[in-house]
Amino acid sequence: xxxNMVTALNNAHDLIMKxxxxxxxxxxxxxxxxxxxxxxxxxxxxxxxxRVLDTPLAESSIIGTAIGMAIxxxxxxxxxxxxxFMLLGFSQLLxxxxxxxxxxxxxxxxxxxxxxxxxxxxxxxxxxxxxxxxYYSHIGGLIVVEPSNPYDAKGLxxxxxxxxxxxxxxxxxxxxxxxxxxxxDEMYEVPIGKANIVQAGDDLTxxxxxxxxxxxxxxxAKKGTNAEIIDLRTINPLDETTIIESAKKTGRVMIVxxxxxxxxxxxxxxxxxxxxxxxxxxxxVMRVAAPSLPYPQPGYEKxxxxxxxxxxxxxxxxxxx
Amino acid sequence: MQKKVFDDSIEYFQVxxxxxxxxxxxxxxEVTDQKIVEMxxxxxxxxxxxxxxxxxxxxxxxxxxxxLVGQEGEQVGSxxxxxxxxxxxxxxxxxxxxxxxxxxxxxxxxGWRGYxxxxxxxxxxxxxxxAVPVATQLPHAAGLAFALMQxxxxxxxxxxxxDGGTSEGDFYESLNFAGAKKVPLVILIEDNxxxxxxxxxxxxxxxxxAQKAMAAGIKGVQVDGNDVIGVYKVVKxxxxxxxxxxxxxxxxxxxxxxxxxxxxxxTKYRSxxxxxxxxxxxxxxxxxxxxxxxxxxxxxxxxxxxDDQRKKIDDAVAVAESFKEDPTSMFQNIYSFMxxxxxxxxxxxxxxxxxxxGAQ
Ligand SMILES: Cc1ncc(C[n+]2csc(CCOP(=O)(O)OP(=O)(O)O)c2C)c(N)n1
Ligand SMILES: [Mg+2]
Numbered sequence: 001x002x003x004n005m006v007t008a009l010n011n012a013h014d015l016i017m018k019x020x021x022x023x024x025x026x027x028x029x030x031x032x033x034x035x036x037x038x039x040x041x042x043x044x045x046x047x048x049x050x051r052v053l054d055t056p057l058a059e060s061s062i063i064g065t066a067i068g069m070a071i072x073x074x075x076x077x078x079x080x081x082x083x084x085f086m087l088l089g090f091s092q093l094l095x096x097x098x099x100x101x102x103x104x105x106x107x108x109x110x111x112x113x114x115x116x117x118x119x120x121x122x123x124x125x126x127x128x129x130x131x132x133x134x135y136y137s138h139i140g141g142l143i144v145v146e147p148s149n150p151y152d153a154k155g156l157x158x159x160x161x162x163x164x165x166x167x168x169x170x171x172x173x174x175x176x177x178x179x180x181x182x183x184x185d186e187m188y189e190v191p192i193g194k195a196n197i198v199q200a201g202d203d204l205t206x207x208x209x210x211x212x213x214x215x216x217x218x219x220x221a222k223k224g225t226n227a228e229i230i231d232l233r234t235i236n237p238l239d240e241t242t243i244i245e246s247a248k249k250t251g252r253v254m255i256v257x258x259x260x261x262x263x264x265x266x267x268x269x270x271x272x273x274x275x276x277x278x279x280x281x282x283x284x285v286m287r288v289a290a291p292s293l294p295y296p297q298p299g300y301e302k303x304x305x306x307x308x309x310x311x312x313x314x315x316x317x318x319x320x321x
Numbered sequence: 322m323q324k325k326v327f328d329d330s331i332e333y334f335q336v337x338x339x340x341x342x343x344x345x346x347x348x349x350x351e352v353t354d355q356k357i358v359e360m361x362x363x364x365x366x367x368x369x370x371x372x373x374x375x376x377x378x379x380x381x382x383x384x385x386x387x388x389l390v391g392q393e394g395e396q397v398g399s400x401x402x403x404x405x406x407x408x409x410x411x412x413x414x415x416x417x418x419x420x421x422x423x424x425x426x427x428x429x430x431x432g433w434r435g436y437x438x439x440x441x442x443x444x445x446x447x448x449x450x451x452a453v454p455v456a457t458q459l460p461h462a463a464g465l466a467f468a469l470m471q472x473x474x475x476x477x478x479x480x481x482x483x484d485g486g487t488s489e490g491d492f493y494e495s496l497n498f499a500g501a502k503k504v505p506l507v508i509l510i511e512d513n514x515x516x517x518x519x520x521x522x523x524x525x526x527x528x529x530x531a532q533k534a535m536a537a538g539i540k541g542v543q544v545d546g547n548d549v550i551g552v553y554k555v556v557k558x559x560x561x562x563x564x565x566x567x568x569x570x571x572x573x574x575x576x577x578x579x580x581x582x583x584x585x586x587x588t589k590y591r592s593x594x595x596x597x598x599x600x601x602x603x604x605x606x607x608x609x610x611x612x613x614x615x616x617x618x619x620x621x622x623x624x625x626x627x628d629d630q631r632k633k634i635d636d637a638v639a640v641a642e643s644f645k646e647d648p649t650s651m652f653q654n655i656y657s658f659m660x661x662x663x664x665x666x667x668x669x670x671x672x673x674x675x676x677x678x679g680a681q
Contacts, residue, residue: 032590033518054519056488057455085454088489123384123435124584125413127453263667291666293655298384298435303648303675312675 002180004170008150009039009115012157013077016188017047018057020075023161026053027062027079036081037117037176053069063089063114067096067166070112075161080116083170084127089114090135094137097166112165113157117173118146119211119258121305123298128173130295131259132207136168137236144235145192146170148213150181152233155190162189170235172210195239201228204318205246207254207269209235212306216256219311225319235265243269244276252318253284258305261289283321288314331531333357336551338505341611349554354617360401360549361608362626368416368537368605369630370426374416374433377638378583383433387414391547391578392513394604397421398510398552399479399555402560406476408447408469410462412455414511415481422448426637431644437654438644447476456482456489459508462500463495466568477505477560487530496537499568506568508561512546513577518590535571546573547604559668576602614625648675 003011005017017023025040025047031054034041044052055062066076080086086093093114100110120129137144143165147153153171160167192264198213199220204227208216213231220227228246232239247253253273255266264286273285288311336347371389377388387442389396396417403409410420420431426445431441432451440450449465452458462480469476486492487510499506510530514521527533534541544555552573559569576599580587614620652667653659659667670676 020663028516029518031518034589036517036584054523056524057485057516057519058488058490060490061488088454125385127454201616262662291652291670292663293651296651297437299646300436300651300679301646303670307676309678310673313673315677 001183001185003150003154003183004177004180005147005150005153006037006039006176008154008183009157009171011043011185012154013040013043016045016077016158016161017051019187020161021051022073023070023075023077023140024053025077025079026055026066028055028057028081030079032055037173039115039171040079044207059085060092061087061271063092063097066112066114067092067100067110068168069085071100071108071112076110076116077113077161080114081205082128083118083132084283085115086114086116086132093136093142093168094139094168098139101147102141110166113167113169115161115169115171117278118170119172119174120237120295121168121174121211121302126178126295126297129301131210131257131269131290133235133257133259134263134265140236141166142236143167143192144170145233146172146210146235147233148172148210148231149179150177151183152190152196152231154183155188156192156233158187159192165191167192167193170210174211175214178214190233193234193237193239195242196231196233197242198231199227201226201250203227203250204254204315205230205250206256207243209233209265211258215306215308216311219308219315222308223312223315225315227315232265238268238272240272240276243272247273247277248280251280252317253255253281254286254288254314254318256288256306256311258290260292262292264289267288274305283318286314286318329532329535331529331543333545333546333547334551334555335552335592337548337607337611339607340414341614343402343550343611345551347551347554349550349557352527352550352553354622357550357608358612358617360397360553361612362607363397363417363421364549364605364608365626367397367420369627370420370429370634373634373638374430375579377430377433382642383430384435385582385584387582388435388579389414389417390437390471391576391599391604392511393417394549395509395546395552395575396574396580398549399556402490402553402557403479404476404560406447406469406474407480407560408449408465408480409475410449410458410480411451412481412483412486413451413453416481418481419448423448424448426634427640430638430641434641434644436644436646438650439641454492456486459491459495462508463498463504463506465497466563467502470504474669475564477507477563478558479560480506480508480617481548482508482510483516484510484512484514484521484530485524486510487533488524493533493537496534496539496568496570500537500539503566504568504643504649505560505563505566507572508571509556510570511575512572513575515577515581515591517581517585520591527574531570531572539568539570541570541572543574546575547602547607549604549608606624638665
């Protein structure tokens with residue numbers, strides 16, 4: 001089927017729910033409305049009110065009840081309407097979902113997925129454009145996944161639904177309907193914990209996630225650089241092997257993310273390269289990211305989100321070392 | 322042993338009914354006919370501004386917009402009930418309250434255009450900022466009320482939230498703080514029957530939202546939200562009560578006549594007939610009926626008012642659209658000082674012209 005990211009995710013939900021009647025979908029406006037981005041469209045009509053729940057407007061209880069459902073033998077897939085509002089459930093995720101397995105020595109586990117749209121570039125209101133991948137990755141215990149295309153979105157969601165871990169599933173709003181792709185109709189998994197080499201190259205490694213994957217592809221195509229582009233796909237646990245192998249091969253590494261520069265994903269990747277491959281580098285590792293400040297309102301976002309021009313200039317700089 | 326240890330009930334108020342008839346026993350004496358004309362004009366102004374916003378959004382001249390049409394009665398009535406030293410604490414749909422309290426219209430529009438510059442609070446304007454995360458503003462309202470109480474300036478705080486927002490923890494926690502510390506706080510629930518696609522009846526099993534006050538040990542009341550005079554009276558009385566150390570919860574019963582925001586399609590989840598039925602309860606209609614029956618209003622006055630309001634709105638939009646954005650302001654309003662590392666990022670951005678020229 002030809003699918004954009006929304007239809008791919010919708011189809012993945014359908015297959016997962018058909019396969020296992022323990023799967024329930026819950027969240028604000030996910031039932032009759034089919035979710036504000038229509039990712040859960042039609043599921044309520046097909047699977048009914050016991051499996052597709054419009055919850056009261058309360059994120060802490062959406063995530064908290066999902067934890068209880070998971071421990072109680074169900075497999076909840078919770079939708080949080082926008083990334084900014086997931087912070088109202090932050091305590092449930094970090095204090096409980098991330099730690100239940102450790103706390104009970106794997107006797108009580110939390111097989112659940114919490115999905116949310118992330119990142120900006122779509123001119124919307126405050127709190128609708130944040131890129132929170134590192135918040136959830138920092139303490140350990142939560143798997144954090146972020147597809148950048150319809151194929152990966154479907155395969156990663158299905159993989160997540162088959163695991164026995166809490167998975168934070170980040171969906172870049174800007175990529176929901178940006179392009180379509182041919183994807184298999186049937187079930188398939190995309191491995192979690194494995195990065196995707198989007199394009200092989202010898203002169204430079206560019207590592208990106210989510211919205212920045214198409215931006216990097218665009219910049220590399222425009223510059224004609226022989227760059228290796230790595231889409232992380234899984235933020236936590238990080239695919240260190242792919243990163244280090246590529247860094248050793250090309251000797252130049254740039255990390256591009258939409259989240260703010262300081263204490264971001266780039267810092268983690270750069271540190272691992274410094275530890276394991278520094279003597280094989282020809283240039284200092286470079287980070288391209290949004291400024292170290294909260295995401296602004298839409299009037300200023302074009303000055304905030306890294307664009308093709310910013311990545312292109314960075315490519316010139318790193319290649320000139 | 323068994324005995325009843327708690328009992329309470331919720332009262333409902335309406336001063337002017339759908340036909341413009343007044344309940345004299347409840348009618349607040351200070352409300353002159355002139356004041357009713359003023360209320361009518363404010364409601365019409367809020368509606369005109371709302372219609373303009375919708376058309377600007379459709380032309381791509383403002384970002385996502387949350388319409389207020391249908392809720393003019395409760396927004397104008399409650400805003401006019403605020404005293405000189407009182408504050409209001411909005412969620413995200415209270416454009417009518419901003420308007421009545423004297424926020425510059427060009428700044429309101431600038432905010433809709435997506436600039437923090439529109440959110441700069443004019444000196445002496447007693448309000449907090451628009452809060453997009455539902456109900457998260459209410460603890461601020463409770464804390465602000467505590468501060469006003471300590472500073473003994475006689476002010477009270479009016480916090481707004483939607484029916485959906487009453488499901489959030491912050492809503493309950495704020496009511497509870499207010500009751501425990503006896504702060505001058507009134508929380509007004511704009512019960513407009515919908516939280517995006519979720520109807521009020523599915524949001525909670527509680528029969529009224531006003532009764533949620535009981536668990537916090539404070540008083541709750543209901544009022545017809547499309548009755549501007551009724552809302553004015555109930556909110557004014559509630560603010561006076563709150564000033565005495567008795568915080569209150571006011572549930573106004575109204576209806577979201579339009580889409581949730583310009584990104585929403587309500588035909589997916591509600592019937593046209595339901596919306597149609599609420600048209601009879603329009604907050605402007607009943608006041609106009611009343612004013613016409615007393616020969617205080619006619620078509621000429623209506624036309625004059627509309628022309629005057631349209632001009633004010635158009636002028637304000639022009640001012641907002643001539644605003645010159647300054648991306649360095651993003652960096653300069655984060656801390657009370659400029660950290661060296663942030664300044665480095667700013668300098669790099671400036672040197673690159675914020676990466677706005679086309680890639681070579
Ligand atoms: C904490 C939080 N969760 C979710 C949202 C997304 N959202 C925006 S408005 C809304 C519904 C609000 O309903 P209600 O409180 O009744 O206010 P109304 O929109 O009817 O004025 C939702 C779910 C949000 N803004 N904040
Ligand atoms: Mg509502």
